[in-house]
Amino acid sequence: MLFCxxxxxxxxxxxxxRREDDIAIVNAGMRVLFEEGSxxxxxxxxxxxxxxxxxxxxxxxxxxLKGRYELMSLVSANSS
Numbered sequence: 437m438l439f440c441x442x443x444x445x446x447x448x449x450x451x452x453x454r455r456e457d458d459i460a461i462v463n464a465g466m467r468v469l470f471e472e473g474s475x476x477x478x479x480x481x482x483x484x485x486x487x488x489x490x491x492x493x494x495x496x497x498x499x500x501l502k503g504r505y506e507l508m509s510l511v512s513a514n515s516s
Contacts (some may be wrong), residue, residue, distance in 0.1 A: 477504040
């Protein structure tokens, strides 16, 4: 994951390439901001595209993840 600001991480994924252009068939963008000095999620944004004519933001899922801390092990594993 990329380091953006203090306690904030972002990562984008491309599942596979289309044959005629450089647009991914399935893609995702994820951003997480942790509370200062902790592993508690302060803010998170999850978006997915390529499966419909528009990008989908998963606001219900993001709201359920706020205040939790389970994702820190994933960030640590992907940031090294």
